[in-house]
Amino acid sequence: VLSYALSLINAVHMRAAIGELLKTIACFMVYWMASRAVRTEKSLRYLLVVVYTAGVGVAVIGLLAATGIFNFPGAYEKGIIMSTLQYKNALAIYLAAMNVIGLGLSVKSERIIPKVLYAMGNLLLVVVILGTQSRGGWILYPLAMAGFIAMIPRQYLWRAGYHLVIFLGCGLVTARVFYDHLPDTQGVTLAIYLLYGIAAVIAGQVLYHFAGIWLNRDSVPDRTRRWAAVGGLAYLAVVLLVYLAYASSAFPVFVAEFVPGQVITRSQAISRVEPSFVQRMEMDQDALRIVQDYPLTGAGGGGWNALYHSYARKLYWSSETHNNFLQTWVEAGTVGFLALAGLWIGLVTTLIKSRKHKKEQWEVELWSAAVPALAIGVHSAFDFDLSLPAISLLLFALFGGIRGAVRETTPAETAKGDHGVPVERITRRMILVALAGTLAVLVLFYPTARFYQAGTAGAEGAKAVTPDTLFQARQHYEKAIRLDPYTASYKGDLAQIWAAEAITSKYYLARTNAIKYAEEAADAEPYNIQVRGTLINVYGLLQEYERMEREASALVEANPFIIAHYEVLARARLEAGVHYANQGDLKQARTYMQKVLHMPSELPEAVGEPTPALYLSAGQAAYYLGRYTQARDFLDLASQGSNKELKVEATVWLAATCERLGDSVQARDLLNRTRSERPRVAEAYQKLLALPILK
Numbered sequence: 001v002l003s004y005a006l007s008l009i010n011a012v013h014m015r016a017a018i019g020e021l022l023k024t025i026a027c028f029m030v031y032w033m034a035s036r037a038v039r040t041e042k043s044l045r046y047l048l049v050v051v052y053t054a055g056v057g058v059a060v061i062g063l064l065a066a067t068g069i070f071n072f073p074g075a076y077e078k079g080i081i082m083s084t085l086q087y088k089n090a091l092a093i094y095l096a097a098m099n100v101i102g103l104g105l106s107v108k109s110e111r112i113i114p115k116v117l118y119a120m121g122n123l124l125l126v127v128v129i130l131g132t133q134s135r136g137g138w139i140l141y142p143l144a145m146a147g148f149i150a151m152i153p154r155q156y157l158w159r160a161g162y163h164l165v166i167f168l169g170c171g172l173v174t175a176r177v178f179y180d181h182l183p184d185t186q187g188v189t190l191a192i193y194l195l196y197g198i199a200a201v202i203a204g205q206v207l208y209h210f211a212g213i214w215l216n217r218d219s220v221p222d223r224t225r226r227w228a229a230v231g232g233l234a235y236l237a238v239v240l241l242v243y244l245a246y247a248s249s250a251f252p253v254f255v256a257e258f259v260p261g262q263v264i265t266r267s268q269a270i271s272r273v274e275p276s277f278v279q280r281m282e283m284d285q286d287a288l289r290i291v292q293d294y295p296l297t298g299a300g301g302g303g304w305n306a307l308y309h310s311y312a313r314k315l316y317w318s319s320e321t322h323n324n325f326l327q328t329w330v331e332a333g334t335v336g337f338l339a340l341a342g343l344w345i346g347l348v349t350t351l352i353k354s355r356k357h358k359k360e361q362w363e364v365e366l367w368s369a370a371v372p373a374l375a376i377g378v379h380s381a382f383d384f385d386l387s388l389p390a391i392s393l394l395l396f397a398l399f400g401g402i403r404g405a406v407r408e409t410t411p412a413e414t415a416k417g418d419h420g421v422p423v424e425r426i427t428r429r430m431i432l433v434a435l436a437g438t439l440a441v442l443v444l445f446y447p448t449a450r451f452y453q454a455g456t457a458g459a460e461g462a463k464a465v466t467p468d469t470l471f472q473a474r475q476h477y478e479k480a481i482r483l484d485p486y487t488a489s490y491k492g493d494l495a496q497i498w499a500a501e502a503i504t505s506k507y508y509l510a511r512t513n514a515i516k517y518a519e520e521a522a523d524a525e526p527y528n529i530q531v532r533g534t535l536i537n538v539y540g541l542l543q544e545y546e547r548m549e550r551e552a553s554a555l556v557e558a559n560p561f562i563i564a565h566y567e568v569l570a571r572a573r574l575e576a577g578v579h580y581a582n583q584g585d586l587k588q589a590r591t592y593m594q595k596v597l598h599m600p601s602e603l604p605e606a607v608g609e610p611t612p613a614l615y616l617s618a619g620q621a622a623y624y625l626g627r628y629t630q631a632r633d634f635l636d637l638a639s640q641g642s643n644k645e646l647k648v649e650a651t652v653w654l655a656a657t658c659e660r661l662g663d664s665v666q667a668r669d670l671l672n673r674t675r676s677e678r679p680r681v682a683e684a685y686q687k688l689l690a691l692p693i694l695k
Helices: 002-009 014-037 041-067 088-108 112-131 135-151 154-181 188-215 222-247 261-267 275-293 303-311 324-356 360-379 389-409 411-416 423-463 470-483 488-504 508-524 529-542 545-558 563-582 586-602 612-624 628-638 644-660 664-674 681-689
Strands: none
Touching (some): 002 014, 002 324, 014 041, 014 389, 041 088, 041 112, 041 188, 041 360, 041 389, 088 112, 088 135, 088 154, 088 389, 112 135, 112 154, 112 188, 135 360, 154 188, 275 303, 275 324, 303 545, 324 360, 324 389, 360 389, 470 488, 488 508, 508 529, 529 545, 545 563, 563 586, 586 612, 612 628, 612 644, 628 644, 644 664, 644 681, 664 681
16 A cells, blocks of 8 residues: 555556555455454355355356346457456456355365355356456466365365366366357357256265265275275366366367367467467566666556557557556556565465464365465466456455464464453554544545546536537536546546637637646646547647647657557648748748658658558648649658548649649649539639748
């Protein structure tokens, strides 16, 4: 929390930085509450049941969306289940973590009903994990399961193995049938295949439960027990072979009998030279370049999303780094990176210490929380799971549960207790804890409530932006700015309203207010390309061409790989040049025109070739400067574009250029081509011939 508070010092976008700080405070509060709530084995189990139930609910929503029974926007798209998290990789590791928790809960259950319920939930989790098409999740799943089984007490080892293969085996077969019918079947008919799988896992779990009771009887011969063990091991081997086969893209023909074809195809693409892997390595390098410029306290929350295009070497889009450690380093600097590293090192150290003071009735629950936390941490090193508040809150809830469990199981901590402590001291401590908690709640909820109210006011303002209700829109935006002075879009939109009033009325402060809010918007979010685009429009309405050119330059700086940004900059410079020419400032006009003239040749290689729109601006600038041969070349390239309106404009300018070069025949021919598209082309042509030359 302190590291993200310090990141506000150099935050590039203050609103995003404050939002990330609030998220961090919320995570700390969840950790603190969980650590205080867990005092017994039962309380830790309750915590795990709560998070597990939520995970099954997320899986069910994804499956219902896939079947078409329940419409949840974004939960199922293009054959991929994303459920409420809206991101397949995060969903995969989240449900894999829930699957480990579910296995741990079922292992400690002695009654048949809880075992059956956990088996049903775990089967649904397996089906959805396969439906996410997340290769990273598939790879970590067996590692997490193996790690959990390796860490629990020996007396639970075989039980955990059998519970795993029951729901995993049934889950693989159910997924095979479900996803193969998914393209052509919808609704209840498709959901029936899930019910078949649930029936199978119930039968398997019940059979195992009563078989275990029967085999434990003294009357059962040892030979029978051995054969039962051999049969169980054979089933275990088959299930593990099937899973590991598609996870490593081996034995595709054999696996095709059990695993959906789309899963096999996806798993065979796992490679360190696969495009997504290479792209993530490039993002890591860009993140390190940002860290070099913001080393100590970082660029604040949202710093990566604001800055990465300025540091990238080619165009790509990713609002997150796909690496939580580097994202923290970018946002909170070295202070935050060391704090995050210390957090994970502290977790591992705590778990190692807990092994020295084993308390076996806690062990299964402890590792049911620890292994999912570690799995999420590993996955967050190459994806942005922890950028989703739901995953972050889950992780810190597990951290808190682990901390509470370890504190109660460590003899040194248990021995301290409260025995012999004066009642006054205990009361004072409780009062301080209550005050600290109240303060934390206020710190979290007061700004959050204001931001929410600001968002509501901003939305009302956007609805009211019509010619007849601009006054009401202005009031809504002013309210939004009072509540949230850090969001640039409110100020940019309000600047547009004032600019519109400045050109339609004689209110002398309208122009001043428009410029004021425009400048504040630029300062609030200097790398927001949408805001920069809005401000270009504002200054265009106000005929503030120098400011407009400055905003267009900032737009290019914010993302130098979009050719449209260079087109906007060229147009802004051209309009500025025309403005100064009309004002009689020929020197300044020539300066702007020359900048436009050189833009096609100075375009960065990563951007690509100049567009017809850029050639048109360059050709027009050359025409103003009297460089007709160069103008003809540019305008000829511009007239070959596919945009009809732009093509007509370029052709008219080309005709005027040919006339200036003395080729009247070519000029008339070009004009005749455009008459059907623009009836008043002759009038526009004569105006171009009358333009002054900037010499």
